[in-house]
Structures are given as structure tokens and as C-alpha cells.
Amino acid sequence: MSEAERSLDTETVVERNELARRLLRAAPGLLVLLVVVVYLPSLSGGFLNWDDPWLIEQNPILREPSLRALGAIWTDFRLETRLVLGAEYLPIRDTSLWLEARLWGLDPQWLRVTNLLFYIAAVLAFRAALLRTLSRAAAEAAAFVFAIHPVHVESVAWLASRKDVLALAFVGLALYLHAGEGRRRFVLVPLSLLLAHLSKSMTVVALGLLAAQDLMKRRKPEPALYAAALAAAAVAVVVHILVGSRVGMVGAPAGGSHGAALLTMGPVWLRYLRLLVLPQGALSIVHDVPIRTSVDAAVLAGYALPLAWAVFGAWSMRRKRAPLVLASFLFFAVPLLPVSQVLFPLQNLMADRYLYLSAMAPALIAAFAVLAWPKAGVAVSVGWIAVASATTIGRASLFADSEAVFRDAVRKTERSPIAPYQLGEALEARGDDEAAIEAYREVLRRAPGREEATRRATNNLAKLLARKGKLAEAEQLLRRGRTLFPDDPKMLENLARVVSRQGRSEEAEELRRDGARPPAR
Secondary structure (H helix, E strand, O other), X not given: OOHHHHHXXXXXXXXXXXXXXXXXXXXXXXXXXXXXXXXXXXXXXXXXXXXXXXXXXXXXXXXXXXXXXXXXXXXXXXXXXXXXXXXXXXXXXXXXXXXXXXXXXXXXXXXXXXXXXXXXXXXXXXXXXXXXXXXXXXXXXXXXXXXXXXXXXXXXXXXXXXXXXXXXXXXXXXXXXXXXXXXXXXXXXXXXXXXXXXXOHHHHHOHHHHHHHHHHHOOOOOHHHHHHHHHHHHHHHHHHHHHXXXXXXOOOOHHHOXXXXXXXXXXXXXXXXXXXXXXXXXXXXXXXXXXXXXXXHHXXXXXXXXXXXXXXXXXXXXXXXXXXXXXXXXXXXXXHHHHOOOOOOOOOOOOHHHHOOOOHHHHHHHHHHHHHOHHHHHHHXXXXXXHHHHHHHHHHHHOOOHHHHHHHHHHHOOOOOHHHHHHHHHHHHOOOXXXXXXXXXXXXXXXXXXXXXXXXXXXXXXXXXXXXXXXXXXXXXXXXXHHHOOOOHHHHHHHHHHHHHOOOHHHHHHHHHHHHOOOOO
């Protein structure tokens, strides 16, 4: 039986079930209600101490009420301006934040509500696109799986990820328009994608999602529309590369070579698959990603499983006339290409939020199950949605509080110094110095070398130790830090203060004089 025939069979089953008909009629309202309920715990939170303070709360450009600030957002490509705006060119995101600052100030509760509203708009746009592409029952199942997926929590409940929900909304709109008919699509689809590209740079690969949608609709690609979408992406790529080169956004590949990056990312693909299918217990705001320099079972499996998925999808499309499996693979793989560490080596090797578009892959698998086995497919989808809803509620509550979300990250990582450092900052801000000291000690245990988190944790830990009168320990810590970071003026000044407090004023002055001397050439 072809997928089209299964779709008709599924619709017949649904039409004969009065309860099913009522649920389908109420689906849009139920979807919005469920999204609001699962994200409700996050709305009372403030700014997280993870980019939110400098990027939003204290950002001088967002706080400036004049149109000059709006002009800087769109037209100022100077290094200092781009660094203030997050080292990226994302004028749609920054304009939305600037407008909110004018409406009700940069209040974190209102900003969180706005993030949620953008996400609801995105979910409804994807649902509308699915309804134009699949049968009603399959589309609704896919929409619910996509909307409730826990990988979206980081994008929705973390204010610094405003770019994700905006990009989702514009990509969803582009897919909805693309699934329709008429010549206006040739302008509106590329325009929607351009807005997405100016919200989040990684959406420049969205042309591949248009191809996946044409596959599902069994429709031949329209060259003129694809060319226009490609032109929009090319314009965005040029701008993003220009800004990225100025701010040093792209660094060396993981492990120092593209080969090492490929090996390192193998196990990451496995973990992404796990996050999409069974996210419970695996989600984290920070992930450990060990650098790999040789092939092992995890590396092989990380590439073999997606390849098998693609091959099975192609076979299913050719032999069974069922394009959903192949389309689900494209929705998984295409959005992850920019963060594959090969095309664009990024500092962050893995993140939940990188799956913000790939979450459509399990949604399409759910749609396939509903089409192939109507009763079992619906039952499994409902069960998965129920479990995912509970996970999303738990994650949303964590993202209401810096301490909670980084305690969770510390438990789930063993190597990352970032998680305990951010936890230490959150604890220190709350006045829990003892717990902050332990968090900073954990940073030094995880990263004893020349890492930025090590430098900051050394200074913060020494400050807290000195505050508690443990001057000898603080001095020992700072002297070790000076060997690792000899050019850090803050560490030198902290050492001079600790030495002075121990009654060694002349030595403290000598340290300050050393710091005032120009470095040897």
C-alpha cells in the first residue's frame, strides 16, 4: 500500500471515530494550551547568568532610545558595535529586543513571554505547513511532537536564544507559503527565508528543507523559486562571513584539523539522535565533547546510523512510494550541517538548541507511524507526547533559575569547566560563598591548564578565600595562576592585595610596579 493509500485509510478510521473528529477540530487550541502549560514554569524567571546580562540586560545599544541605535543594529559593521551585539549580524533579533525595550523596558518576565509568543507563532506556522503537506491526522501528530519536544526549551526559555524562536517562526512561514500555490510564493518564500537568515545565521541551509517538503508533496522542485531562495541565502552568507571574519567567530577545527573534527563529531551525531528520540536525562545547557583522534565504535556508529537512515529512506521512497522517512532524514541532517564543525569550526561543539529545526525529524516519523499503523501510531505518539511534556516542564522550570540549570549541567558533565564556573557565579551572586568556593574548586579540578574558565575561576576563588581570611591559600592560588596567565592584570592586582593584607607592603608595591612595566619584546 502506498503512502497516499495509507493516508486515505487513516482518514477513514478517523472519520468513523466521533472523539477523534472532535479532537482534530480542537487541535489548534489544544496545541497552544499545551505549549503554554509546559513552558509556564519558565515565565517567572529572570536573566540567566549565561550571556543574558551583557547581551540584553546591560546592552547599551538596546537601552538607547534614539533611532541612532536602530541604525547601528542594521548598518554599523565596526568591530566594537558587533561585539556589543553578540559578535553576530542578527538585526531581526536585535530590533525585536530594541522595540521591547521601548515598550516595557528590558524586563525579563516580559521578554520570556515574548519568546514564548514567538515560539507559539512558529509552532502554528509549522502546523499549517504540515497540514498543506500531509493528511490531517498525520499532520496534527507531527505538530504536537514538534511543539512539545524538550530540545526546544533552551531556545524558548533562555532569553539569549531569542534568535532561535524568531528563525523558527520565519522558516515555518516559508514552509507554509512554499507548500501552497501561486506566483507570489516566488517572492514571499525567499523573503521569509531572508528574515530567518537575519535572525539566525545557521538557517542559510533552509533550502534543503524546501526540498524535503517537495519530496513529501511529491512535487517537482521549481527552479525559479529555488534560485530566489538560494540568492537570499547567498546574500546572508556574505554578510555573516564578513562579520564573522572581523570578530573572529570561526576558529580552528576541533582537535586542530578537519580529520579530528570529523572523528570528534561522530559520537555527537549519536547523542543528537538520542536527544531527538529519548531526550529524558540527556538534555543539558552544557555538554562534554571529548576530542577524538582515532576511529572507534562510537565514531563508526555516529556516521553509520544516519547513513542507514538515509539509505532506508531512499529505498522506501523508491520501492514503497513513501517519502516521509527520507524527508525526516533531511530535516535531521540539513539543519545540523552548519554546526558540523567541518564547514564552520565553532567554539561550541554541541548544544540542545542546535536541534531546533531537526526536531521535525521525529515529528515526521510520528506522522509516518500514524499513516502506516493508524491506531498503534496514534497511541505511540500520544504516549511519547505525554512523556515529552513532563520532560519539557522539568527543563522549563530549570531555565527559570541560573543556579538550577547549571547544577543540572554540573551533574551531567565531567569535563566541562563552564558548568561549574557558571554555577559558582550564580551562587556567589546569591551570597552563598561556601558553595561558590566549591564550584570554583571544581572548575580548577576539571581545567587545570590555560583555559578562560580557569583564569576567571582563579580570580573569583582567590577573592572569596581572601574574604574569609584564608590569605595564604589565596596567595598560593594566585601565584599558580600567575604562572599560567602572566599577562592578566586583574590576577596581579589581586595577588598584590592579598600580599599587602598579610603585612608585606613593599612586596605588594613591587608586584604593582612589575605590572606597570611594559612587556618585554
